Every structure is written in C-alpha cells, then in structure tokens.
Amino acid sequence: MSPRTEKQYQEIREEKRKLIKDKALELFALEGFDKSSISKIAKRAGISKGLLYNYFDSKEALLTAIIFEQVDIMMSFFDTNKDGVLEKHEMEYFIRQTFKLLKENPEFWKLYFMLAFQPNVMKLVEEKFMDIVQPMLERTNEFFKREGYQNPEVWTRYLGAILDGISLNYVVDPNNFPLDEIENLVVKQICGTNK
Amino acid sequence: MSPRTEKQYQEIREEKRKLIKDKALELFALEGFDKSSISKIAKRAGISKGLLYNYFDSKEALLTAIIFEQVDIMMSFFDTNKDGVLEKHEMEYFIRQTFKLLKENPEFWKLYFMLAFQPNVMKLVEEKFMDIVQPMLERTNEFFKREGYQNPEVWTRYLGAILDGISLNYVVDPNNFPLDEIENLVVKQICGTNK
DNA sequence: ACTTTTTGGTTGAACGGTTGGTCAAAAATA
DNA sequence: TATTTTTGACCAACCGTTCAACCAAAAAGT
Numbered sequence: 001m002s003p004r005t006e007k008q009y010q011e012i013r014e015e016k017r018k019l020i021k022d023k024a025l026e027l028f029a030l031e032g033f034d035k036s037s038i039s040k041i042a043k044r045a046g047i048s049k050g051l052l053y054n055y056f057d058s059k060e061a062l063l064t065a066i067i068f069e070q071v072d073i074m075m076s077f078f079d080t081n082k083d084g085v086l087e088k089h090e091m092e093y094f095i096r097q098t099f100k101l102l103k104e105n106p107e108f109w110k111l112y113f114m115l116a117f118q119p120n121v122m123k124l125v126e127e128k129f130m131d132i133v134q135p136m137l138e139r140t141n142e143f144f145k146r147e148g149y150q151n152p153e154v155w156t157r158y159l160g161a162i163l164d165g166i167s168l169n170y171v172v173d174p175n176n177f178p179l180d181e182i183e184n185l186v187v188k189q190i191c192g193t194n195k
Numbered sequence: 196m197s198p199r200t201e202k203q204y205q206e207i208r209e210e211k212r213k214l215i216k217d218k219a220l221e222l223f224a225l226e227g228f229d230k231s232s233i234s235k236i237a238k239r240a241g242i243s244k245g246l247l248y249n250y251f252d253s254k255e256a257l258l259t260a261i262i263f264e265q266v267d268i269m270m271s272f273f274d275t276n277k278d279g280v281l282e283k284h285e286m287e288y289f290i291r292q293t294f295k296l297l298k299e300n301p302e303f304w305k306l307y308f309m310l311a312f313q314p315n316v317m318k319l320v321e322e323k324f325m326d327i328v329q330p331m332l333e334r335t336n337e338f339f340k341r342e343g344y345q346n347p348e349v350w351t352r353y354l355g356a357i358l359d360g361i362s363l364n365y366v367v368d369p370n371n372f373p374l375d376e377i378e379n380l381v382v383k384q385i386c387g388t389n390k
Numbered sequence: 391a392c393t394t395t396t397t398g399g400t401t402g403a404a405c406g407g408t409t410g411g412t413c414a415a416a417a418a419t420a
Numbered sequence: 421t422a423t424t425t426t427t428g429a430c431c432a433a434c435c436g437t438t439c440a441a442c443c444a445a446a447a448a449g450t
Contacts, residue, residue: 008446009397009398009399012398012399013399016399030314031314031315032229032312032313032314032315034227034229034230035229035313035315037434037435037436038435038436038437039434039435039436047400047401048400048401048402049401049402049436049437050400050401050402050437050438050439051399051400051401053436053437053438054398054399054400058436058437059436059437110312113308113311113312113363114309114312114313116308116363116367117227117305117308117309117312117367118227118230118309119225119226119227120226120227120230151373151376153373154373154376154377154380155380157364157372157373157377158361158377158380160360160364161357161360161361161363161364161377162356162357162360163360164359164360164363164364165355165356165357165358165359165360165361165363166353166356166360168311168356168359168360168363169352169355169356169359172311172312177352178346178348178349178352181346181349182349182352182353182356185349185350185353207425211425232408232409232410233409233410233411234408234409234410242426242427243426243427243428244410244411244427244428245411245412245413245426245427245428246425246426246427248410248411248412249424249425249426253410253411254410254411
C-alpha cells in the first residue's frame with residue numbers, strides 16, 4: 001500500500017509542474033532564455049535545483065512544455081465551427097482573438113519572439129508549430145481569394161506580418177502602444193467594418 | 196623610432212576591427228548572441244582570442260560597436276533634404292529605403308530583433324537609439340496629420356509595427372517571403388500610389 | 391494509541407564542461 | 421634593437437545536470 005493515493009501524488013506533481021512553468025516563463029520574459037539559469041528558476045519557484053529535474057528532464061524540456069501548453073490554449077481558442085471556411089465575421093473573430101491572447105499573456109509572446117531568433121532552440125518546436133499554423137494560413141488564403149484579392153497568398157503573409165509587428169511592438173512597450181485603436185484599424189482594413 | 200608609422204598602424208587596426216565586427220555579426224546571426232563565444236568569434240575571424248581583446252574591451256563593446264556602425268549607416272541614408280517636412284514622395288522614399296536596407300543587411304536586422312528581446316543588453320544602446328528614432332517618428336506624425344488622418348500618432352505606430360512585422364518575417368524566412376510585392380502594398384496603402 | 395515501514399517528494403553538494411577575460415612570452419616589423 | 425602585434429595556456433565564475441541522502445506523511449502492524 002502507498003502512503004498516499006495515486007490521485008494525491010498526481011495532484012502534487014501537477015501543481016508543482018504548473019508552478020515551475022509559470023515562474024520559468026516569468027524569468028524568461030524578464031531576462032531571456034539563456035540568462036535564466038536553472039538555479040535562478042528554481043529559486044524563483046521556491047524549490048531546490050534538484051527538484052526541478054524531478055519534474056522536467058532538462059531545461060529544453062521545460063521550455064517546450066511551456067510552449068506547447070500555450071499552443072494548446074491557442075488551438076482551443078481557434079477551434080471554431082470547423083467547416084473549413086473562414087467567413088468574414090470569423091476572420092474578424094480570428095483577429096480579435098489574436099489581440100485578446102496578446103493582452104492576456106504578453107509574457108508568452110515575448111518568449112515566442114525571443115525564440116524565433118534563436119535558431120537552435122526554435123528547431124525543437126518548429127515542426128509541431130507548423131502543423132498548427134499551416135491550416136490557419138490555408139484558410140486565410142481562401143478567405144482573401146473569396147474576397148477577390150489579386151494575390152491572396154501575398155495578403156496572407158502581409159496580414160501575418162502585420163499581426164506579428166503589432167504583437168512585437170505591444171510586447172516591447174505595452175503601456176504606450178495604442179493596441180485597441182490599432183486592433184480596430186486592422187479589422188477595418190481586412191474586414192471592411194468599423195466598430 | 197617606431198617600427199611602422201602612426202598612420203600604418205591605424206589603418207591596420209581599423210581593418211582588423213572591421214574584420215572582427217563582420218565575422219562576429221555573421222556568427223551572431225547564425226547562432227545567437229549568447230551562443231557566440233569569444234573563442235568562436237576569434238576562430239571565425241582567423242585570429243586568437245587574446246587579440247580580439249586588443250581591439251575590443253569586452254564582448255559587449257564589440258556588440259555595441261556593431262550596432263552603432265549600422266546605426267550610422269542608417270542615419271546617412273535617411274539624411275535627406277533636412278527641411279523638417281516629410282512630403283508624400285519623401286515618405287515613399289523613406290519606406291523604400293527601409294526595405295532596401297533590409298534586403299542589403301538581413302543579418303544585422305536579425306541581430307537587432309534578437310537584442311530587442313534581451314532586456315539587459317538592449318539598455319546599453321536604448322538611449323542613443325531613441326535619439327535617432329524620435330525625429331523620424333515626429334516627422335511621420337506630421338505627415339499623417341497633414342494627410343488628414345484622424346489619429347496621426349496611432350497611424351505612426353501602426354506603420355512602425357507594419358514595417359517591423361515585415362522585417363521580422365523576411366529575416367526569419369527570406370527565401371519564401373514575398374518582400375517586393377508587400378513593399379508595393381505598403382507604399383500603395385500609405386502613399387496611395389501603385390508602381 | 392503508538393511505533394514501524396514504506397513511499398516518493400525534496401535537498402544541495404559535487405561534477406565536468408564552457409564562458410568571458412587576463413597575461414607573460416613570442417613573433418613580426420622597420 | 422625597439423616597439424607592437426599576436427598567441428594560447430590559464431583563471432575564476434557559472435552553467436546544466438546528477439545523485440546519495442533526507443524528510444513528511446500515510447498505511448500497516450501491534
């Protein structure tokens with residue numbers, strides 16, 4: 001017989017994992033991935049260095065766990081009616097959701113941009129990331145084609161670039177960047193409505 | 196008596212400095228700032244580690260030298276007629292120059308984005324950087340005001356975000372990003388002309 | 391009720407490797 | 421020879437990672 005039930009142990013493990021991930025993300029956003037040593041992460045989480053390795057096999061494993069946790073959240077948000085067609089109102093929903101996620105968790109997006117420029121690290125998650133992004137790009141492509149744009153694939157990449165640029169500027173300087181006004185500008189430009 | 200004249204030594208020193216800066220930038224873009232050790236930079240430049248410290252006081256000094264060299268090049272490019280007014284054709288020139296610099300030296304912009312998300316490092320250059328960016332922002336502000344936009348300062352930040360996002364996407368994936376087509380889209384949208 | 395056993399979470403010293411940076415000596419030049 | 425460039429072994433500090441030992445708490449035994 002076990003001193004504690006299986007469920008009790010699982011709860012403890014899950015809570016600690018969540019704690020470590022949260023504190024690590026904080027530090028990554030604050031000091032960058034390389035400057036955030038395991039010791040500092042452990043100290044911030046209030047645990048010993050050794051215990052961190054009881055929960056994550058390596059620093060990289062910790063990083064990918066953080067990323068894929070957030071990716072899963074993203075997927076659940078973008079899982080709309082699944083009919084494969086992106087209506088104009090769905091495009092507006094898509095854009096506004098992007099801004100919503102940005103406002104809710106700027107720390108993650110800071111980490112995301114950091115990694116986009118760390119070639120070695122990005123390769124760890126690139127493949128799985130692409131699996132998620134690719135369908136979005138295709139649906140966006142079809143949207144612009146249906147709307148009568150001359151170069152739909154160019155506009156898809158343009159929209160992606162615009163959203164990236166906005167995210168980048170907001171994350172770097174959240175207090176001074178007029179996010180809500182620009183959200184409306186983008187929606188107006190792409191969806192032709194002005195709320 | 197000196198073994199070589201003062202002028203000879205200065206020329207040699209300047210050439211070596213340039214060599215080191217170039218090779219360091221290559222490596223930074225390839226592997227990131229933290230992963231580019233002094234030893235690796237020296238090896239890539241074909242010199243010893245010790246000699247690198249004859250030319251740059253520290254790794255940080257090398258980094259800031261690279262950045263400010265590029266900033267100086269930028270300034271010389273944007274130094275137009277200096278009348279303080281940004282005409283529509285000057286705005287188009289401004290935008291197209293931005294794209295030109297991007298195509299000419301993507302490695303530098305990769306480094307620039309890398310650093311934008313390394314808070315500690317960015318603070319070294321933040322102040323001098325702002326001195327250069329601020330006048331551009333003000334002139335852009337006045338441009339949008341003169342063109343009759345309702346929220347000129349929002350549009351200034353929007354344009355900045357768009358250019359950042361495009362640069363980011365191009366630098367990450369230069370072979371597949373349709374830079375020229377998107378350049379024309381931006382110019383058309385902001386300046387109302389289609390070349 | 392109380393002691394013992396069992397379990398797995400928890401610790402921090404220790405390890406091999408790498409880093410940015412130093413320096414005495416050697417090579418090169420005129 | 422006199423001066424400067426150039427070298428690479430060397431250093432302390434820190435890195436990610438490991439591991440033997442420890443601890444808190446629940447179940448089992450009495």
